[in-house]
Amino acid sequence: MRQTFRLFLALGAAFVLAAVSPRAVESTHLKIIVGVTDDTAKWMVRQDGIVGVHRDLRLMAVRVTIPWQPGQAKPTTLQQVYLQRIRRMTQLNERIVLAVYNTADQAPTTRTARKEYCAFVQGAVKRVPLIHDVEIWNEVNSPTYWPESAGPESYAKLLARCYDVLHSRPFPINVISSTASRHDPADFVFGLGDAYRSLGRSRPLFDTFGHNPYPENSAEPPSAQHPQSDLIAEGDYETLMNVLHTAFDGTAQPLPGERGVTIWYVEDGFQTVPPREKRRYYRNFGLLDEDRLGGWQAGLLWRDGTRKPSYDTFKAVIAEVRRRDTDCSKVPGAPQD
Numbered sequence: 001m002r003q004t005f006r007l008f009l010a011l012g013a014a015f016v017l018a019a020v021s022p023r024a025v026e027s028t029h030l031k032i033i034v035g036v037t038d039d040t041a042k043w044m045v046r047q048d049g050i051v052g053v054h055r056d057l058r059l060m061a062v063r064v065t066i067p068w069q070p071g072q073a074k075p076t077t078l079q080q081v082y083l084q085r086i087r088r089m090t091q092l093n094e095r096i097v098l099a100v101y102n103t104a105d106q107a108p109t110t111r112t113a114r115k116e117y118c119a120f121v122q123g124a125v126k127r128v129p130l131i132h133d134v135e136i137w138n139e140v141n142s143p144t145y146w147p148e149s150a151g152p153e154s155y156a157k158l159l160a161r162c163y164d165v166l167h168s169r170p171f172p173i174n175v176i177s178s179t180a181s182r183h184d185p186a187d188f189v190f191g192l193g194d195a196y197r198s199l200g201r202s203r204p205l206f207d208t209f210g211h212n213p214y215p216e217n218s219a220e221p222p223s224a225q226h227p228q229s230d231l232i233a234e235g236d237y238e239t240l241m242n243v244l245h246t247a248f249d250g251t252a253q254p255l256p257g258e259r260g261v262t263i264w265y266v267e268d269g270f271q272t273v274p275p276r277e278k279r280r281y282y283r284n285f286g287l288l289d290e291d292r293l294g295g296w297q298a299g300l301l302w303r304d305g306t307r308k309p310s311y312d313t314f315k316a317v318i319a320e321v322r323r324r325d326t327d328c329s330k331v332p333g334a335p336q337d
Contacts, residue, residue, distance in 0.1 A: 032326065034318045035061030035097070036300075037267055041089050042082040051092045057300070057311075058318050061133070062089065063097040063266065066124065069106050073119045075127070083127045090130035097176070097266075098124060098131050101138035101145060108137075108158055109150040118162040125166065125173070132172050135210055135266065136162050139180035141188035152191035153198075159205040176210040176264060184230040185211070186243045193247030204253045207260070209244060212267040223333025234265065235333040 036054075041047040042064055054062060064086055066079060075083060090096055100121050108117035125131050140146040140155045159177060166173045179185040196205055213234045215224065222234040232240050240263070244255055254261040300311045320326050328334055 031262075032321050032328075033060040033264075034321055035059045035063065035095070037063040037065070037099075039065055042085050044085070047085055047088050047092065051089060051094060053301075054094065057315050058322060059094075060318070060321075061095040061097055063099055063135070064089075065099045065101070065138075067102050068100050068108075068117060068120055069102060070108065070113045071116065073116045074123050075120070080127070083124055086131075087128045090128060095133070096128070096131050097133040097135060098128075099135040099138060099178075099266075100124065101135075101178075104143055104145055104147045107146050107150065107154075109147060109154045111157075114158050114161045117158065118165040121162060122165050122169070125169070129171065133174040133176060133208075134162075134166060135176040135178055136206075138178050139183075139212055140178055141183045141185050142180045143183065152188050153195040156192055156195035156199060156205060160199060160201055160203075163203065163205060163207075174207045175205075176208040176266065177206040178210045178212070178266065180212050181214045181231050181233045185232050186230065186239070189243050189247045193251070193253075196248070196251060196253060202252050204261075206253075208262045208264050209256060210264045210266040211240065213240075213265050214268055221332065223331070225333065234268065237333075 036059060040050045086096055108114045121134055136159055138145050163175050166175055215233050216231060225235045248255055256263045300308055300314055302308060
């Protein structure tokens with residue numbers, strides 16, 4: 001399973017969720033949540049230290065991952081330890097986004113596996129009742145995480161099953177889907193819309209449309225658009241919204257901006273090159289870079305725990321968002337009315 005510290009996006013590298021609509025709106029001040037994907041805390045006996053870094057940044061959410069395999073309806077002993085540590089994070093007032101997934105060969109594509117997977121997720125949420133955000137699998141249009149032979153039809157059934165199971169609990173829950181910027185996400189979402197219609201379903205599939213808008217490369221700006229490619233990155237927001245409208249318009253699945261449904265840019269990152277004097281620390285992911293030099297290097301901290309130049313910039317962006325004075329219409333590449 002890919003192990004990375006990834007930033008959820010707004011402006012450079014961050015975790016973004018926005019309740020937005022492609023249509024003209026009165027205010028350009030969007031609701032944004034900034035956070036990170038960071039598994040560091042689940043590997044630590046004490047979470048206070050890493051949570052202290054999260055607090056210094058004033059993060060609004062932390063995405064933590066748990067692997068799953070067919071046949072699992074409840075956590076293993078090790079996963080119970082992870083969940084206990086995640087529970088501790090929630091007790092320290094961290095907003096946790098739980099992502100449960102594995103590689104394509106482990107994907108829950110049969111009826112039995114879907115029941116097991118959704119029962120597993122439900123059990124995890126019961127163990128950590130302060131979790132209200134759950135991501136169903138990861139990057140399902142990527143053959144790394146979802147078998148092409150199963151396609152959007154099987155994923156629609158998984159979303160439907162988990163949506164119903166998770167919404168049966170008497171607490172607020174946010175069911176999040178997941179697609180990747182590469183591997184033609186538009187075609188997959190069109191297929192998801194067709195599969196949804198074929199199910200004859202009157203309830204939604206998700207509360208939040210999750211997307212990982214990685215760039216073509218780390219040298220391009222977040223505002224870069226890709227009209228000649230099937231890539232849907234940060235700058236291709238209008239394309240993404242048009243795809244969602246085409247896929248779900250006229251169905252019982254609300255579009256982003258309707259009935260509380262949102263878009264989250266769940267995973268994103270722009271890599272940096274570690275200086276020579278720090279390379280000896282690189283041999284998983286968290287708020288730090290991966291320890292493998294060939295791994296993902298998009299953290300806010302170098303592997304030795306010192307801050308990158310991006311740390312303070314990122315912290316300043318979060319402060320701006322918290323002040324609620326971010327004018328998204330002035331961001332390069334923003335849709336123009």
